[in-house]
Amino acid sequence: MIRVPLIRLMLQAVLITSLVVCIPMVTGKAEPSQANADGRVHDPALVIAWNERVLTVAEAEDHFLTLKGVRTAAMMHVAMHDALNSIDPRYAPYAYRADESDASPLAAAAQAAYDVAASQYPQQKKVWTNERKKWLHTTPDGPAKAKGIALGRAAAKAILKRRENDNWDAQAKYHWHPMAPGVYAEFSEHSGTPKGFIFGAGWSKMKPFMLTKAEQFRAPPPPSIRSHRYTAAFNEVKEVGRYASASRTPDQTHLAMWWKEFIESSHNRLARAIVTREGSDLWDSARLFALLNMSITDAYISVFDSKFFYNHWRPYTAIRWAAHDGNPDTIADPQWNNTHRHTYAFPSYPSAHGTATAAAMTILGKTFGDRYEFTMSTPQVEQAGPLSPKVRMVPPTRSFTSFSAAAHECALSRVYLGIHFRYDSEQGEQLGKKVGTFGWDHYLQPNE
DSSP states (O other): EEEHHHHHHHHHHHHHHOOOOOOOOOOOOOOOOOOOOTTTOOTTHHHHHHHHHHHHHHHHHTOOOSSHHHHHHHHHHHHHHHHHHHOOBBBSSSSSOOTTTTTTEEEEEHHHHHHHHHHHHHHGHHHHHHHHHHHHHTOOSHHHHHHHHHHHHHHHHHHHHTTTTTOOOOOOEOOOOOOOBBBOOOOHHTTOOOOOSSOOOTGGOOOSSSSSSSTTTOOOOOOOOOHHHHHHHHHHHHTTTTTTTTOOOOOHHHHHHTTTOOOOHHHHHHHHHHHHHTTTHHHHHHHHHHHHHHHHHHHHHHHHHHHHHBBBBHHHHHHHHHGSOOOOTTOOOOOBBTSOOOOSOOOOOOOOOOOHHHHHHHHHHHHHOOOOEEEEEEOEEESSTTTEEEESSSSOEEEEEEHHHHHHHHHHHHHHHSSSOOHHHHHHHHHHEEEHHHHHSHHHHHHH
C-alpha cells in the first residue's frame, strides 16, 4: 500500500529529471481598451489577459502535474462570470448573485480575478497587483468603480468559500495488485519514476465543479483480454504505436507528438484566439472560460475515477508480457517500445488526454457551433515524459473543420503514441463528451 500526496508526486517528478522550474516574468498581448465614462468595457481583453497570466504562473509552478492550475482558472472565471452577471444578468450565476446594475464591469471582473489568483498563488502577488492596476486604471474613479471592486470581492469570496475543502490535493491510497492479465503493473524503468510511485490516485477524490459525483459517467468495463476486440486493439497499438514503426505514417507520427501538450495550456490558448477572432464580449468570454475550465477539471476527476476503478494495464506491459495473458492470438515482444519511449505512471483506461480534450472541445463546439474551421499551434512538446527536454514540432500547426474532429484526432493520437489501446481512446472521447454536455446543459444557462 502506498500513500501519496498529489503535490509530492509533482515534486518527485521534478527531482527525477533534475530540473528546476522557475516562475518567469509574466507578460501578455492583451491590453485594456478605453473605457466608456461609466467604466463599461465589453470586449474580452480583460478575460484573455487574466486567463493567460494565471495559466502561465500555474504551469511554471508545477507543470500542470496537479489540479491546482485548472482549478484556479475555473474559480477565477466563475468569479468574473458571477460578478458580471450581477451587473447585467445575461446568464445564470454559479456561486454568487447580486443586483448591482450601476457597478463598473471592468472593476468587478478585475477585482474578482485578482482575489482568486492571489489567494492561490500569493507568492506572485506583484504580478496580480500589476494586472489589476492596469485594468482599474482605465476605469474612472467614482461610485461605479467602488461598487465594482466591492462586487468583485464578493463574487471571489463566494466561489472560494464554495471550493473550501474540495480535496483538490487529497492524499490517496493505492494497493498494488499481483501481476495478472489486464492488471496495471509497475514499469518504473519506462516511466522514469521511483519504484512504488503511481500518479493521480487521489484526483477522483476532488469535488467536481459540475458533476454530481466523480463516478457519474463512469466508463463501462474494458474488453476481456481474451476477446476479439482486445486482440484487435493489442495488434493495432503494437504495430502503429511502436518506436520507428514502419506502418505509422509521417502524419500519424506528427499528430502523436503534437497532441502531447497539456489541455490546460493548449485549449485555453485556442479559446483565447477564438474569442478574439469572433469578437466575443466580456460576458460571453467570461462564461466560456468558466465552462471550459470547469469541464476540463471535471473531466480529469471523472476519468481518474474510471482509471483507478478498472486499474487496466498499459500497452507497454501488455505487449511485453503477452506470453502470459491467456490469449493465444496475442504475440509477445519483450523488447517492444513505443513512439516516444515513455509510459505515464498510472492506469490506462480510459485516456485522460482524450477525455479532457473531448470535454473542452464539446464546450467550444456548443458555444461556436461544432462545424467551425480553426487552426491550432503547438510549437514544441516534451520529448518523452513530464519535464523532459522539448522538441520542435514541424509544422507547429494542425487544422480542423470541426471541434469534434479535433477531439477525435486527439483521442487517436494516444494510440499512435503507443501509450493507449483504441478502446482507451474511444471511451475517453465518449466520457469527455458526456462531461462537457452535462456542464453546458446544467450551468451558466442564458436567462430568458
